[in-house]
Amino acid sequence: MNTPLSLALDARRVRAITIDLDDTLWPIWPTIERAEGVLAAWLTxxxxxxxxxxxxxxxLREVRNQMHLTRPDLAHDLSALRRESIRLVLTQSGDDPALAETAFDVFFAERQRVELFEDALPALEWMAKRYPVVALSNGNADVHRVGLGRHFHAAFSAREFGVGKPDARIFHAAADAxxxxxxxxxxxxxxxxxxxxGALGAGMQGAWVNRGGLAWSHATLRPHVTVVDLMALCRELG
Structure with a gap:
């Protein structure tokens, strides 16, 4: 596995953990593809x-992606981007655009049905016993709706906070919480x-979860520790 040299993790300094959700606790694309299938059936x-x-x-996904360009005011809100993309295709097809609200609700409910990586739940349980754990996501998963709320001290999403990662403000808000x-x-x-x-720029230590053996791509910054899964991180924190 091609991984970067890492800075030394100072576990003694860690008093709280912030953690990403999509592709850190569960793989996101199987979830999205399943939710898109449920949406397609509802539209039929x-x-x-x-x-x-x-x-x-x-x-349909490409329409949603294009919303980033046509509605930059919604760039931090993936739910709104998805809802408005549905509204657009309904309008273009001659269907009632008011159906967008219910259609999105159908998609969103399925989007909360995630399948955790095998290491995610035991690692969360381990962390939550030792630190306040704060969810920090640019996505629109809800830790309570996915069934993990009891492990989190707080949760921040770009949609609710108004800006997303890598903006230092959302990291600092999580630290304050x-x-x-x-x-x-x-x-x-x-x-x-x-x-x-984002985390390093906000003054935090960073743990890169590199499940796929990717090469580090940043020229000047590097994480404090690189791990293949979350239980490996728990062992690093010891």
């Missing part, structure tokens, strides 16, 4: 013109730019 039953015109989930300084937080996540560069 309730908006057949839209279902016929946008039968390919990839095409845990009642510690930023330099007393270990942030855990899989994304090099959003999680690691």
């Amino acid at each position: 039953a309730h908006a057949p013109a839209t279902a016929a015109k946008w039968a390919d989930p990839v095409a 845990a009642g510690v300084r930023a330099d007393e937080v270990l942030h855990v996540g899989d994304d090099i730019d959003l999680d690691m560069v």
